[in-house]
Amino acid sequence: MSSAVEDKNIKDAIEYFVKEEKIKKKGNVQLSLALKTIDDVSRSKGLSAEDIISLIGVAASGCHGNDISCKLIKCLIPASVFPVRAVELAISYMCTSLPSNKVQAMLLRLLIAVFDYIEKKNVFQKLGYLLFYFIENTMLTPYVCHLLSLLTQREDVRLFRVRRLLELQTKLGSQPYIIGLLSTYKLYFPNLVSIVIPSTRKQFFPTRDRQWCSLIREVQDRNQAADTAHMQSSLELSEKLRATESSIMHGVPPAKRRKVDPIPVIHCSSSKLTVKLSSRLAAMLEERPIPFVQIPDIGTLLRNPVNVELPSQIGAALRSPLFQCFMSYCADLPMTCRFSYWLQDTLCQELLDSTITPACFPRIESILEKLIEFSEFIQEGIPVVDQVLFLYLHVWNGLDFRPQVFRLVTRCRLYPFSVLNENILEPLRKLFVRTSVFIKCQVIMSLTQLLRNYATVEIPRYHQKSSEAKPRVCVFEDTAEVLDPLSTVQELIHFLDRLCTVGLTLENNHSLLLHFTLNFTEWVSESYARYGLPFVYLPSRHITKAFLSDNALGPARLCGVTQSYKRNCQLLREDISSNKIESPHFNQKDTVHSLNILILDLCDTLWRKKAFTHGRIDSYFYFEPGHVDIEANDGLSLYLHQAxxxxxxxxxxxxxxxENIGHPRGIKEYRVLFAEFLQREHIDEIRNFILNTFMRYRKSISD
Incomplete structure (x- = not known):
């Protein structure tokens, strides 16, 4: 069908509903054809703003009955933006006695479904609280609460509204949508709302029209892909900003933005506009709140941040660098809580409450990537992301969004080990034992980075929050219980140490897995000197598997790790002796004894040819007498080791x-020269360990 014929058909169909005063329903072929025409066009390319305005007047008036009105409302899918005039008509008709409760509920569901596409939301903002008068209509209450939660600003919170909601809660019981709206009020005025909002909650406003919303998104995607240039010229400022912001998406064309990125664009903000700040705008900034869209740069924003009007699309903070700077600078509780509510609803809808199909992958990956970038920017984890991650890991298949999930794990906040073990470590352990060696390496790497994040960011922040001054050191405040952060880190190190042992056993000492195990061990060996953790945790006996590797980096790195342990242990003992620090987590006697045994074992094996005949029962290389041939002692020496x-x-x-090249045993008399030769080959750890650790160690023993 040609475009001209299609346009004529849709025009005739709309005129049929507009001009007919009373439509016969039973056996009316013309009615069926008109509805089918409107439905087909709306599903294929959407309706224009003029068509939506015409049809919503017919549907909202209820002049043709509930069934026809509801079908027409379902067809109001915008081709570009949803006109604010249609919003005005919908709310105006709702304030009359013309539409029934069923039609009013459909109108509210429509406004929720197209909320991200409504132009001039400031007009909708002013009209929104007319909806509050429908709050006691039990059929409309869930939708009214949802819309009001999206539209509420500080000036909208009034005591009489709080009282009405509390009375309604007493009448209907504890309903999630009422608690959701009350929680929004409590963000702005905690003194007006006395109820306790649960920290871990389900969605207050779950998406009820998932297929409808999905259809609207698909129509928008097709229209943008078909004619992006035409859409950019016809939209208002908000749509221009949408296209501008989308152009920065790692090379993704603007036409595909909504398909691969569900994050809204700030309709009253643009961090990319470079407009000159006029004297009139500067005066407005000093006198009264102005929309975020008129802030050209961060300097203007920081001169008077309290007079900036926040956008209703709070989730667009993930897209706007300027808004991210504003959030990290102001750390305003209502703003961060609104963002957390939006983020939890979005993540639950995308990851937990819907069936993930391959078509959804680009969209979900987009929001996770932007969430990771935001976490890296503010240098902290987001509590609500942790809560969703805890739930998702228990149902995760280990394949979907694996890079993003592991990066979110590394930014997890500090929790008691029992919480961490139940919600993160146990699901990852189950994944670890049943997957390939490459996923095992990713698990070990992510948990090692989590340890680094705890040592460098979370523990200092926890101590700062616990100080007497109690400054706000986080963008996102959480209600974490009192804990011992060093115990959490120690138990996490112990867990990861055992996990490495299991992994090396399952994968037969795979060299790649051994590399990540040594990375973890190296980090632990430097935990005091580099990160100030007042303990030294020696690894379990699986570390000797690195010594038996056929790659020279295995035993060499083990020698380097042992040196690092010795350095850290000496520093910690000196600081404890001089009363510089207190370390109840450091068992000095057992740690020093185990470290000495490890040093002696390595040196007896590499240097003294006594790998199995030194007589120490607590040795890392101990075997029952008779189980090892004495000739094997020479086989692991420095010059005969397989590596x-x-x-x-x-x-x-x-x-x-x-002509005189002999057996490598001849190197025995020239071991020092051979160690220097290895240093020339960039294997420095062997020489440094032998000459700087073992020789000095023996000298101190003899003294």
Whole structure:
């Protein structure tokens, strides 16, 4: 069907409903054809603003009965933006006695579904509280509360409205939509709302028209992809900003923004506009709140942040760098709580409450990536993200959004180990034992980064919050219980140490997994000198598997880790002796004894050819007498070790004539030269360990 014919058909169909005073319903073929025409056009390319205004007047008046009105409202899918005139008509008709409760409920559901596409939301803002008079209509209450929660600003919160809601709650019981609206009021005026809002909650306003919202999004995607340039020229300022903001999405064309990115654009803000601040605007900034859209740069924003009118699309903070700076600078509780509410609803809807299909992947990945960027910018985790992540990990298949999930794990806030173990570590442990070696490496890497985040960010922030001054050091405040952060870190290190042991056993000491295990061990060995954690945690005996590797980096890095442990242990003992710090978590006697055993084992094996004949029962290389041939002692020496044999042969070729090259055992008398040769080959840890740790250690023993 040509475009001209289609336009004529839709025009005739709309005129049929507008001009007919009374429509016969039973057996009316013309009615069926008109409804089908409008439905087909709305599903394929949406309706223009003029068509929506014409049809909403017919549907909201209820002149043709409930069934026709509800079908027409379902067809009001905007091709671009939803006109504010249609909003005015819908609310105006609701204030009359013409539409029935069923039609009024459909109108409210329509406004919720197209909320992100409504132009001039400031007009809707002014009309919104006419809806408050429908709050006691039990059929409309859930939708009224949802819309009011989206539209509420500080000046809208009044005592009489709080009282009406509390009375309604007494009448209907504890309904989530009433609690949701009261929680929004409590953000602005905590003294007016006495109820306790649960910190871990379900969605106050779950999406009731999921298929309808999905259809609206699909129509918008098709229209933008078909004619982006035409849409940009026809939209108001908000749509221009939408296209401008979308152009920064890592090369994604603006036409595909809504398809791959569900985050709204601030209709009254643009962090990318470079307009000159006029004297009149400067005066407005000093006198009364102005919309965020008129703030050209961060300097203007920070001169008087209290007079900035926040946008209703609070979720667009993930898109606007300027708004992110504003959130981190002001750390305003109502603003961050509104953002948390939006974020929890969005994440629950995308990850938990819907069936994830391959078509949804770009959209969900987009919001997770922007969420990660925001967390990195403010250098803290978001409590509500942790709560959603706790739920998602229990049903996660280990494949969907794996890079994003692991990066969110690394930004998790500080919790008691029992909470951490139940909600993060146990799901990851189950994933760890049943997946490939590459996913095992990702699990170990993410938990190692979580430890680093705890040591560098979360523990200092926790101590700062617990100080007497109690300054606000977080953008997002949480109600975490009192805990011992060092105990959490110690138990997490112990858990990860055991996980590495299991992984190396399952994967037969895979070299890649061994690399990430040594990365974790190296981090732990430097935990005091670099991060100030007042304890030294020695690894379990699985660390010897690195020594038996056929790659020279295995035993070399193990020697480097042992040196690092020795340095940290000495520093910690000195600081404790001089009363610089207190360390109830440091068992000095057992730690020093175990460290000495590890040093002796490495040196007896590499240097003294006593890998299994030193007689120490607590050795890392202890075997029952008779289980190991005494000849094996020589097999793990520095010059005969399987990882260093290629270097031994190369050393002999460089130092001996070609015809006199002998067995690598001949290097025994030149071990120091061979250690220097290894240093030339960039294996520095062996020489440093032997000469700086073992030799000095033996000298101190003899003294």
């Amino acid at each position: 260093f044999l290629p270097f031994s042969v190369l050393f002999l070729k460089e130092t001996q004539p070609q």
